[in-house]
Amino acid sequence: MERPCTKRKDATAGDGDGTVTNARLPWPAKVSQCDRLRPRDADDCGSAVSAIKGYCVDRNLPTNVYRPVGCGGGGNATKFRLSDLVDELHRVFAEDRVNVEYVQYLMESYKSDPAEWLKYAKFNKFRYTRNLVDAGNGKFNLMVLCWGEAHGSSIHNHPQSDCIMKVLAGNLTEVRFAWPEKSSTAERDHEHDYDYDQQLQPMCELGRTVLETDSVCHINDSMGLHRVENDSHTDKAVSLHLYCPPFEECSTFNQQTGHEMKAKSTFWSIYGEKVSKKRVLEEHMPDDN
Ligand SMILES: N[C@@H](CS(=O)O)C(=O)O
Numbered sequence: 001m002e003r004p005c006t007k008r009k010d011a012t013a014g015d016g017d018g019t020v021t022n023a024r025l026p027w028p029a030k031v032s033q034c035d036r037l038r039p040r041d042a043d044d045c046g047s048a049v050s051a052i053k054g055y056c057v058d059r060n061l062p063t064n065v066y067r068p069v070g071c072g073g074g075g076n077a078t079k080f081r082l083s084d085l086v087d088e089l090h091r092v093f094a095e096d097r098v099n100v101e102y103v104q105y106l107m108e109s110y111k112s113d114p115a116e117w118l119k120y121a122k123f124n125k126f127r128y129t130r131n132l133v134d135a136g137n138g139k140f141n142l143m144v145l146c147w148g149e150a151h152g153s154s155i156h157n158h159p160q161s162d163c164i165m166k167v168l169a170g171n172l173t174e175v176r177f178a179w180p181e182k183s184s185t186a187e188r189d190h191e192h193d194y195d196y197d198q199q200l201q202p203m204c205e206l207g208r209t210v211l212e213t214d215s216v217c218h219i220n221d222s223m224g225l226h227r228v229e230n231d232s233h234t235d236k237a238v239s240l241h242l243y244c245p246p247f248e249e250c251s252t253f254n255q256q257t258g259h260e261m262k263a264k265s266t267f268w269s270i271y272g273e274k275v276s277k278k279r280v281l282e283e284h285m286p287d288d289n
């Protein structure tokens with residue numbers, strides 16, 4: 001079946017520092033102190049806590065353990081903030097076994113508040129950026145990804161990792177693909193890239209989902225591969241990604257041939273501070289030996 005071919009600036013697009021300011025974002029770039037302090041909905045946290053409790057009761061999970069920290073409950077309920085989500089993730093990941101479904105549920109319980117993540121939202125004009133929010137004691141990585149107009153990722157995997165992704169602003173399209181099938185001939189000719197490509201097939205698209213602000217999706221290698229696209233040519237988008245365990249390299253795939261290549265997954269900023277160009281270059285240098 002013919003698929004429409006759209007030209008997009010994807011992960012392979014040009015180099016150079018393309019830092020852009022937050023001038024034209026789909027949310028207010030400046031939040032007054034007054035707005036910052038006022039809970040968007042006085043019951044925000046209370047309802048998140050009861051929903052999480054209900055979720056745990058339904059699944060016979062202990063409710064006292066699976067209570068988001070920082071929410072207090074009762075008459076003094078404050079909302080379930082990004083910092084509460086991070087605290088709760090630390091608590092959950094300190095245990096031996098982690099219920100990924102529950103982690104997804106926590107990501108759904110957090111309602112995007114730009115005032116809480118704006119400091120991590122650093123854009124580049126050429127490609128999407130990865131901005132580390134929390135390194136999760138080595139157990140998980142939480143990061144804010146910033147997508148300029150028409151930016152998208154290459155088709156990729158998440159090596160041995162679960163990826164839980166939530167849209168914080170704008171809309172993103174998640175396109176899923178099946179792993180490419182390698183013929184036995186293709187494997188034999190692995191050293192000759194050209195022949196290898198010729199023997200492979202266009203990749204099979206399994207489906208696409210438009211994720212609106214606050215929607216969450218989950219993928220791991222057993223569920224397939226994906227690419228994420230900001231289809232808008234006028235609006236930027238921001239997403240929150242949790243990877244457990246963290247990874248520093250993944251595979252990207254050519255949609256026409258299924259050809260696989262390794263790619264480093266680097267950060268554009270860490271804890272709100274832009275990573276220096278020197279450090280990015282060093283991280284891409286091959287080892288001496
Ligand atoms: N998994 C990608 C982002 S996305 O396109 O899902 C990354 O970590 O860069």
Ligand SMILES: [Fe+2]
Pocket residue numbers: 156157158163226
């Ligand atoms: Fe991904």
